Amino acid sequence: MSKSKRLLDLMMTVNRRRKFTVRELADEFGVSTRTILRDLQELGELGVPLYSEVGPHGGYQVLNERILPPIAFTEAVAVAIFFASHALRHYQYLPFKEESLSALHKFYNYMSGDVRDRIDEMKNRIDFVTPSRQAEFPYLSILLEAATDQKVLRIDYESKGQQSCRAIQPVGIYASSGLWYCPAYCFVRGDIRVFRCDRIHSADYDHSGLAPLDLRHIHLGNKEIYSAMEQVPEEERVKLHVELGKAGVQSCEAELWSASLLHRREDGTGWLEGKVPGSDLRFFARFVMGLGNGATVHEPPELVEELKGMLAEMLKKYS
Numbered sequence: 585m586s587k588s589k590r591l592l593d594l595m596m597t598v599n600r601r602r603k604f605t606v607r608e609l610a611d612e613f614g615v616s617t618r619t620i621l622r623d624l625q626e627l628g629e630l631g632v633p634l635y636s637e638v639g640p641h642g643g644y645q646v647l648n649e650r651i652l653p654p655i656a657f658t659e660a661v662a663v664a665i666f667f668a669s670h671a672l673r674h675y676q677y678l679p680f681k682e683e684s685l686s687a688l689h690k691f692y693n694y695m696s697g698d699v700r701d702r703i704d705e706m707k708n709r710i711d712f713v714t715p716s717r718q719a720e721f722p723y724l725s726i727l728l729e730a731a732t733d734q735k736v737l738r739i740d741y742e743s744k745g746q747q748s749c750r751a752i753q754p755v756g757i758y759a760s761s762g763l764w765y766c767p768a769y770c771f772v773r774g775d776i777r778v779f780r781c782d783r784i785h786s787a788d789y790d791h792s793g794l795a796p797l798d799l800r801h802i803h804l805g806n807k808e809i810y811s812a813m814e815q816v817p818e819e820e821r822v823k824l825h826v827e828l829g830k831a832g833v834q835s836c837e838a839e840l841w842s843a844s845l846l847h848r849r850e851d852g853t854g855w856l857e858g859k860v861p862g863s864d865l866r867f868f869a870r871f872v873m874g875l876g877n878g879a880t881v882h883e884p885p886e887l888v889e890e891l892k893g894m895l896a897e898m899l900k901k902y903s
């Protein structure tokens with residue numbers, strides 16, 4: 585085996601195993617311990633963060649900041665990855681903002697000149713526009729880490745002008761219309777609720793000993809999360825039925841909450857149907873009013889009355 589191939593294989597091995605001894609690597613690669621020591625020294629000079637410990641239980645280990653091995657990309661794949669990361673530049677807050685900017689910078693500078701020229705030509709030809717918001721989202725990283733590691737957080741949350749301290753276990757985070765949201769199990773409410781991340785004024789890991797739940801089966805990639813968000817007693821629910829034109833269906837497709845309610849027809853029209861919390865009727869009234877003639881409410885009658893009241897307030901304002 586050539587030295588260059590051995591170094592590449594060694595880099596992948598230490599990233600995978602995390603902790604190892606020189607003798608283990610020497611036996612695995614069929615070389616002397618002196619050769620492995622020289623190879624490890626070269627990996628360290630290349631940037632692989634190795635840490636050594638002496639003693640009977642010592643050895644080498646890779647720090648948390650691991651270095652990935654080189655990966656070969658075609659020009660088309662390289663351009664696609666660049667613009668996938670470039671699209672995030674409109675977000676002032678990201679859970680990995682600095683890391684994504686660093687990756688983009690490295691990716692661009694290590695490309696050949698002709699590929700950089702092609703990207704420069706494309707920069708002003710494609711964009712992914714995100715609404716600009718004044719809201720701040722400083723806790724995205726800890727929310728994402730807690731969701732990934734199944735940890736409980738203690739947050740200060742503002743809702744309807746009032747602040748409260750809550751213990752939550754995040755399911756994930758998602759961005760919609762320039763805002764970030766965090767579906768999470770709320771230990772105060774006893775079910776899953778959606779929190780607006782800009783209304784979270786502080787967030788830290790819980791140290792009270794509250795045991796986390798097993799929420800591995802609930803995530804943003806399945807519909808179970810949407811039904812779990814609405815764990816409201818049956819007696820507090822009302823039947824919703826709203827007919828939608830094509831434009832109304834397209835508007836609903838952009839809303840995560842509509843996943844379990846939206847039904848489509850082959851001609852592009854559709855309808856919203858299902859049981860929803862009665863306390864959410866004002867929310868649905870605002871949404872339906874925004875659709876204009878693209879939606880017609882059939883049920884419940886309380887939603888129709890809510891719409892009439894909101895329209896009357898608007899007419900009074902402009903009369």
